[in-house]
Amino acid sequence: MAKKLIGIDLGGTTVKFGILTLDGEVQQKWAIDTNSHDDGVHIVPDIVKSINHRLDLYGLTKDDFVGIGMGSPGTVDIEKGTVIGAYNLNWTTLQEVKKLIEEGTGIPFAIDNDANVAALGERWKGAGENDPNVVFMTLGTGVGGGIVMEGLLLHGNAGAAGEIGHVTIDPNGFDCTCGKKGCLETVASATGVVRVARQLAEEYVGTSPLAAAMNDGVAITSKDIFVAAEKEEDKFALMVVDKVCMYLGLACGNIGNTLNPSSIVIGGGVSAAGEFLRSRVANYFLEYTFPTVQQTTAIKLAVLGNDAGIIGAASLATKFINQKA
């Protein structure tokens, strides 16, 4: 029987698992709750138990697998296979993830940062079309990213390559949690979009049910803003979307001018706004890039959704193919 890969997407609420072919086709998927009690000491043993249980269920053994890959929050040491500072898992001290999973399953294990792993997934089987040069940007609670160039995931000197959320899009912009001003994350994360709306509402003079609701103290979300802009053509909402897309176009433009990837793939919750968002970002991207990049770097929407994590994680394990052969 052909060998397989296991991909794990470790998140703060669930751990998602997938069994994949070496070509990246997902054959089985399951998930367990993340038990982050007791400083997260149960998480890795739960993962080992769940893998071994599923292999029994499917009549598979460790020899059916080339390797296991995992995407994790926090600061990941990809060489040592450890994680530290993953606060949504209550992992404040160093976790020997690789050691415990390899001991518990007998299968070789590789790990990387969750945003990097999602980038690998979209590059391999998603919008990136397996091109050697793909940048992935995720717009969610925060803004993260991952960069694949010349077929390699970039890590940089201290693992911070791909931290696109902290690109400065306005030197005089909003304060960011990272300590500096004007980060992309302050205007393009889900809360960032609302922050831009709140700023523009102060000076908005015109008729807008959305602006009126905001000024009445109604709590609005990023989704409310995109819906009001697209479905109701609320002028204030359109203004907010335009400004957010201008910032995204500027950030993508400079990624394009610096790296000239074949595509910059936008994913995460905010990207649920779909083509309405993408087309506007792409228009500003053209304004902020020089001709070669305009013609050879495309702005695309992510296509894998939640599966990007397990697919990208599984791709980490393909490096064991030759080692096991």
Next chain:
Amino acid sequence: MAKKLIGIDLGGTTVKFGILTLDGEVQQKWAIDTNSHDDGVHIVPDIVKSINHRLDLYGLTKDDFVGIGMGSPGTVDIEKGTVIGAYNLNWTTLQEVKKLIEEGTGIPFAIDNDANVAALGERWKGAGENDPNVVFMTLGTGVGGGIVMEGLLLHGNAGAAGEIGHVTIDPNGFDCTCGKKGCLETVASATGVVRVARQLAEEYVGTSPLAAAMNDGVAITSKDIFVAAEKEEDKFALMVVDKVCMYLGLACGNIGNTLNPSSIVIGGGVSAAGEFLRSRVANYFLEYTFPTVQQTTAIKLAVLGNDAGIIGAASLATKFINQKA
């Protein structure tokens, strides 16, 4: 005898040559004039003749060499070894550089863009200290660059990776020759620095010999501005230098936030301003980067000067080492 490399730095006025050890030590250097007459048809034959002449002179043969590498202006096809659109060489049509040089010398040949090659040189034997992640930025007539990540030179989808001069540092900035606004090149090339001075002179109210000279119509250079700022503490010149360094710090900051290289190395004519420039760019860099990048990405000055080209070019030829072994 140990095998050697040849590095060629092809420029609009001279062609520089070097014979180097496999470790990148320059053993011989020479140069010839670039004869760009007759649509530049003499350039490649002149290079072949010069190499063969020098090998005779030194009692060397083609078997003493692993390969030849060259950095060229224009649009370089690194696979095919061709160049087109190098206007300072009068090369408007496709030039079969690799074919002619390999036929003429019998030595394997590799070629890349001149800014990329300078980046490889500074990374290998210069300020980059042979780290896998180094970005090089050259401030001269224009602003160019090259990016080495995970040990690989990045090219991007259409060879435009590393075109740092066209990063947008001000969406409402000066018009650039590339067709867009606010490119780094419009404020940080030699002419860009003067452009910033001219803009600031319009609104400057204060005593400054430099501003007075400018307003009297005296032609000033980027060098004049840096000298007036550093040696004469001319307040207007200091203001210009500060603004240029702010733009450079912002551009370097976003390169740092995106790629987290171990260093961003600044070279080219404008960088002759040395530590006076570097320290100011580094201060703004800290303002525009998040903590991990502040701590693990350094702003450095290039150290190889004119030799970066031949050293980086020679490094292209190291890929032939195993092929010849």
